[in-house]
Amino acid sequence: MELMYAFDVHCNSLLPWLLIVNVLQLVLSPLLVSQSYLAAAVSCTLYVAGASSYLYITFLGYSVLPGLNHTVLLLLPVGAMAVALPLAILGRFNPTRTALWLYYGYRRA
Numbered sequence: 001m002e003l004m005y006a007f008d009v010h011c012n013s014l015l016p017w018l019l020i021v022n023v024l025q026l027v028l029s030p031l032l033v034s035q036s037y038l039a040a041a042v043s044c045t046l047y048v049a050g051a052s053s054y055l056y057i058t059f060l061g062y063s064v065l066p067g068l069n070h071t072v073l074l075l076l077p078v079g080a081m082a083v084a085l086p087l088a089i090l091g092r093f094n095p096t097r098t099a100l101w102l103y104y105g106y107r108r109a
Contacts, residue, residue: 009061013054020050025096032096041089043096048081 024046025032032043059074100106 005061005065009058012061013057016053016057017050020053021046029096032094033100035092035094035097037089037092039096040092040094043094044085044088047095048085051081052078 025043028042028046032039055074055078059071062068062074063071065071097106
């Protein structure tokens, strides 16, 4: 596999991730920084949708190569995220607040 092809697949997969997670997160940030279940649900769903789109587009890019076998394994984390999503929402895990804390030390009461 050529290195530039792998980089192209990565760039094509990263664009939807950036649009879903960063742009929508910025637009919805007044809602997402609260400590409610709704904020946790929307934030977790954004991150799962972004990661799932990245993995799916990566799968599509690599599945067209004849020399690669078992590319469907790239989709296994999507199933794990689908199982973990309700647990994260019930636990009120908010990836937006976690990212703000990691990047800026942001804590909101």
